Amino acid sequence: MPLITQLFAVLVFACLSFAARGEKLRIVTEPWAPYVYEEDGRSLGLDYETTAIVFKRLGIDVEWQFLPWKRCLSMLESGQADGALDIFHSDERDATLLYPSEPLSDVEFVMFYANERPHPFNTLEQLKGLTIGTSPGYLYSPDFSQSDLFTREPAPTHEANFGKLVRGRIDLLITDRRVGQHLLDQLGLRAQISENPTVISRQSQFLAVRRNAGMDLLVQRFGAELKRFKREPAYAELSARYGAAPAGSAPIRSATANGKTVEQQESGAR
Incomplete structure (x- = not known):
């Protein structure tokens, strides 16, 4: 042979x-x-x-x-x-x-906000002074994870992050688009929380x-x-x-910092 x-x-x-x-x-x-x-x-x-x-x-x-x-x-x-x-x-x-x-x-990390306290933004500079809920062990875009403009506050679970957002303990939270949309239905929060269409990073x-x-x-x-x-x-x-984009959703944007796109490939914690 x-x-x-x-x-x-x-x-x-x-x-x-x-x-x-x-x-x-x-x-x-x-x-x-x-x-x-x-x-x-x-x-x-x-x-x-x-x-x-x-x-x-x-x-x-x-x-x-x-x-x-x-x-x-x-x-x-x-x-x-x-x-x-x-x-x-x-x-x-x-x-x-x-x-x-x-x-x-493909994962798209976006921000979610409480409807009573909206924080619209197109660039990371517009998040100055805010507190953003994150997931421990997860890595996002370098511009987001290394920025000193805002505070990143981890929560033990995604559910805990959404609870903190409803109670006003954080200003925004970051998670994958589909994961966030799934949790809005699972937790019955769709009338209280909305998604900002700006993409922080893709992976x-x-x-x-x-x-x-x-x-x-x-x-x-x-x-x-x-x-x-x-x-x-x-x-x-x-x-x-398992999560097609909702009808009538806003077009996807990419956040920028100092003219540089935040939509980057990077090492993820997952």
Whole structure:
């Protein structure tokens, strides 16, 4: 058998070894509705269901664990997990993680405000003196996270941030557009809180796996199948179910600071 054929056979075997040995791929993630979450004992979400469909088509069984994000990263580093769902790409992680060429979804960080206390803005300079609710461990655009114009105040959960906003303990909060819209409905706050359409930063979310023997081909096959699925009507229906932009919503803008756009690719905490 030619050497190249032997090498290809080894890669295929390694990639399919989970199914062949009856083992499951161990994937960890943090609840991040509507992308991935649990409800009434069921796992749901745009990225979770998309990933489950792709793995089913590939014949790979998956064992899922929902944990705090820092624990997810720790399990990846220690080898207790094979991959993570909805993780941002960063140059630092390239040394230990493999990413498919196709992302699962795109995150848009925007601000939410209490209708009784609106704070309209187009640039970060217009946020001077305000207190903005953030999520611990999450990284935003450098212009936002390093600015000394305003105060960043973390809350333990997204729900806590929205509660602080309603009570006037913070002036604005920053979170992903779809996550925020989902929480407005879940918490019954749509009449009290609105979204500012200015985009603070954008980032893509991926399924990433640890760099080890056999994972290279698995990532390639996952990316190719994911790209195929995203062209199908079933994906369009899934995406619409989990947060299509509300009808009549304002056009998206990008905040600027000193003439520089805040819409940047950066290392994310997720």
